[in-house]
Amino acid sequence: MEDREMTIPRALVRRPSPRLPEGLVTHIDRSPVDLDLAVRQWEGYAAALQDAGWTTVEVEPAEDCPDSVFVEDTVVVYGSVAVLANPGAPERRPEVAGTAEVLEEHGYTLVEIEAPGTLDGGDVLKHGGTVWVGVGGRTDVEGASQLRAHLEPLGADVRTVPQTRVLHLKSAVTALPDGTVVGHEPLVQDPSVWGERFLAVPEESGAHVVLLGGDRVLMAADAPRSARRFRERGLEVVEVDISEFEKLEGCVTCLSVRLRSLPG
Numbered sequence: 140m141e142d143r144e145m146t147i148p149r150a151l152v153r154r155p156s157p158r159l160p161e162g163l164v165t166h167i168d169r170s171p172v173d174l175d176l177a178v179r180q181w182e183g184y185a186a187a188l189q190d191a192g193w194t195t196v197e198v199e200p201a202e203d204c205p206d207s208v209f210v211e212d213t214v215v216v217y218g219s220v221a222v223l224a225n226p227g228a229p230e231r232r233p234e235v236a237g238t239a240e241v242l243e244e245h246g247y248t249l250v251e252i253e254a255p256g257t258l259d260g261g262d263v264l265k266h267g268g269t270v271w272v273g274v275g276g277r278t279d280v281e282g283a284s285q286l287r288a289h290l291e292p293l294g295a296d297v298r299t300v301p302q303t304r305v306l307h308l309k310s311a312v313t314a315l316p317d318g319t320v321v322g323h324e325p326l327v328q329d330p331s332v333w334g335e336r337f338l339a340v341p342e343e344s345g346a347h348v349v350l351l352g353g354d355r356v357l358m359a360a361d362a363p364r365s366a367r368r369f370r371e372r373g374l375e376v377v378e379v380d381i382s383e384f385e386k387l388e389g390c391v392t393c394l395s396v397r398l399r400s401l402p403g
């Protein structure tokens with residue numbers, strides 16, 4: 140790995156569309172989204188990444204795509220390969236082209252999930268060499284099997300996980316730096332998938348962490364009891380208010396794509 144890759148971690152982000160308040164809701168009731176507040180929260184989120192040493196790279200805004208701020212759903216990055224998603228919600232498919240453009244400019248090898256398979260990046264949890272894919276919501280069996288075909292030659296161990304209680308797998312579980320998988324139990328279909336590695340957290344948003352590097356994690360501000368538990372485990376927790384995105388079933392994870400080993 141080149142020095143530059145080691146020293147400049149980058150994260151893709153995408154400015155909210157003016158049509159954000161029209162974003163999809165599936166598992167919760169719709170409530171009004173304050174666009175101005177959402178933009179301020181998005182800026183706060185990007186600033187938190189930057190404060191933690193990440194260079195943010197903006198994907199061209201997609202003004203006609205209400206959900207485009209949730210950039211994570213458009214791609215799965217693994218090493219130097221970017222697997223372009225085929226989002227399970229047809230309305231979101233036009234979002235993928237902008238992400239592809241930026242990743243191509245940055246030297247990634249692009250491959251894609253092809254119809255009839257569907258896959259959203261939010262259904263893919265990676266840690267170490269293991270990749271868990273939530274199947275049953277926006278991602279289907281065919282999409283997961285195409286992802287496996289792309290990633291197994293790269294050495295990934297790809298495992299499918301049933302997932303229907305929330306929008307995406309990473310709305311239910313994410314991983315702490317040491318590989319502990321955290322989830323709010325009522326929303327996790329089958330915690331036994333993770334065995335001893337599973338840690339229950341008391342709040343829904345407590346299950347959503349973005350790894351910022353080292354022992355530092357980013358999470359939403361509305362899970363203070365989970366944040367306390369993480370601090371007790373020795374983690375440094377950065378909290379951001381993302382209330383307007385949560386009204387559209389968004390989490391901290393879905394607002395960026397972290398590029399840990401940028402090629403070229």
Ligand SMILES: NC(=O)NCCC[C@H](N)C(=O)O
Pocket residue numbers: 162163164165206209211212228231260261262306307309310387388389390392393
């Ligand atoms: N990865 C994520 O959790 N993405 C959130 C997407 C929310 C958006 N309103 C959607 O339904 O697609």
